[in-house]
Amino acid sequence: MVLKLYYLEDGPPSLTCRQVLEALQVPYEKVDVSFYHGEHMTDEYAKMNPQKEIPVLEDDGFFLSESVAIIQYICDKYKPDSPLYPTDPKARAIVNHRLMFNLSSYYPDILTYCILPIYFNYERTAEGLKRVHRVLDLFDTYLDRQGTAYAAADHLTIADFALINSTMALEVIDFDFSQYKKVTTWYNNFKKMHPELWSISAEGIRLMKMCAANPPDLSHLNHPLHPARKATQ
């Protein structure tokens, strides 16, 4: 049975999973989950993922959520020798570190400042801005110390995808991060060197920019966590 990826068309964790599947040329079927229609909030969806989050991978009756677990599983099971997820313990540890850094700090701080206020009733605050600068500075430091063109090695790894799809959220709101020279060079290098893979993120940017220009009214979702903002038009 072919792998199935339940994905959100402009969700950074979903874009990361798609890029890994494409980069490894692992065949899969895409199942579009509509956030707008709350398709991920149903009891049926919760059977696949009790966290009610997108993405979810289905592999012949095995369901896995959390994008980091998904991309690690895809590499381990389908392309265990791929340099995208090195097997040497130190090389792998650096990839894992960057993935964890993204999951615990970089993505949440960028998400809170850039993306959530597009969809829900949140303000962009000075404290949120401080946090974004902090994680950008940290990522810049890691790139500087690593001294490589990619986030965790001198070649592409799965960590790049996760970090690219966080960084692209800055582009959605035209956030100028050019002062972070290493991050800027790394980001532009990814676009230049991997245009096919980048096009997956670029489509996510396009969709999010459309929402930013015309913020959606998601009050019908009665979201358990996020306060809804009524559309202004």
Ligand SMILES: N[C@@H](CCC(=O)N[C@@H](CS)C(=O)NCC(=O)O)C(=O)O
């Ligand atoms: N840590 C999870 C995060 C997944 C996540 O939060 N996805 C968002 C869409 S980008 C979602 O499904 N949110 C559900 C909601 O806010 O209702 C991962 O990396 O897969």
